[in-house]
Amino acid sequence: MTRPALPAGFLRLPVTHRALHDRAQGRIENSPAAIRAAVEAGYAIEVDVQLSADGQAMVFHDDELDRLTAERGPVSARSAAALGQIVLTGGTDTIPTLGAVLDMVAGKVPLLIEIKDQTGVMGETDGRLEAAVAEALAGYAGEVAVMSFNPHSVAHMARLAPHIARGLTTSSYDPDDWAPVPAEVCERLRGIPDFDRVGASFISHQGNDLTRPRVLDLRAAGVPVLCWTIRTPEQEAMARQIAANVTFEGYLSALPA
Template sequence: MIEILIVLAALVLAVLFVVRPGRVRPAQLAPFQGWNYAHRGLHTQDKQVAENSLPAFAAAVAAGYGMELDVQLSKDGQVVVFHDDTLDRVTGVQGRVDAFTWEELQKMPLCGGAERMPLFTEVLAVVEGKTPLIVELKSGPRNRELCQKTLALLREYEGPFCVESFDPTVVAWFKNNAPDIVRGQLADDFGSYKKMPAPMAFALSRCLGNCLARPQFIAWGPRKKNVMVKLAEAFGPMKVFWTAHADMDTEALQAEYDGVIFEFYAPPPRY
């Protein structure tokens, strides 16, 4: 009986060790707490203002919102702001973003309008440190290069920012190379990782990569949380929600989460 209790205790301790988030000082989190973050900028449902476009970020700044955006690399190594791995949904062009040079990407209108995919430096120039940024690094075949170049650009930027990724190895890179920057783990329910092998989907949906990344906040999607995620949150990291819509109980979300990423409605900038 004692042996069984010892084994069970060891298993519990192992689980807690794996999901434990990283330590962070309250002062580090303060610039990001209590904000509503415009998802990919303040874009519109009718696509008149395209997601991740300069007008979308300018509109978010003007409205006083924080904002969440996505960075990845072009073929020639430019850090661009764009969400999807592939171009077809937003530009109508077939192929991956990293298969085209920056010059080629500039010929592709966003959502059929006049705007083009911006460089990360262009977005930073629009925001000018006026509101906080959550910068998501997209995972791909050149993660190290993306991390290095994004970090270099952020080091030159004067304003509040934090980083996040669905890929715990990207988050771990920032833990090891820029521990002063607040970092977060994006996660969602098992069913959302449809393109991944089941063991990897299980690990990511349970935040088992925390043992590598030690994220200081967890950004969770709209689906029900599993026990592992709840255990990770019990350690007290900052909690971020994505993505809120007007038909949700937004007041309840703001009460539960330190930051809420939203789209297609107009919540107060701060809560």
């Protein structure tokens, strides 16, 4: 299986979590304003994607609209056009498509795309969101990588876009935090058993769990270890003792000279 290397920019530039969001400035997470701010600042960008009812990849974290908009219900029940009319609470932006975000970033900084689990239990997916991501990325020339907590999603990307670097988003998988994912699935995923099966070339691991033996073993084998989500310079200093890079929010991580 082809295993594309993680582009170098992801190891050089700190990664903004859901772009450079700041609600006080009207820049909502994953919004065009937050993406433009990250590009202008020169940071790498992490965004999340969910699937619209008509099969488009939408840049939005939650599977429900409730937390971030005045609307209610699942993202997957609305068309891309309808979602594109929904204003993000606290700002003036609406929910963008992945294609629109790619046009905004345009290769100026690296873009890390997290494919959100569509099953609720980290189960086998139907591949529709992954296909939408692969379609949006066709011909994109900038530094880009994809990742997911769901190994099935990463396996789909290996088939659909084998030339794009792919990784696993990983965690301590405390079952209390992951309901309704079954405890036995948490136990399995905790060991990162699918890394080779899906042809992953990196992981992005929970920042306060970086001393897990499996993470250290992957690092020792030369696998790039990114981490999430770092919220203070002090946390960053600790994380960088192990991680090759950080995904941050709530402060400005130092850019390389």
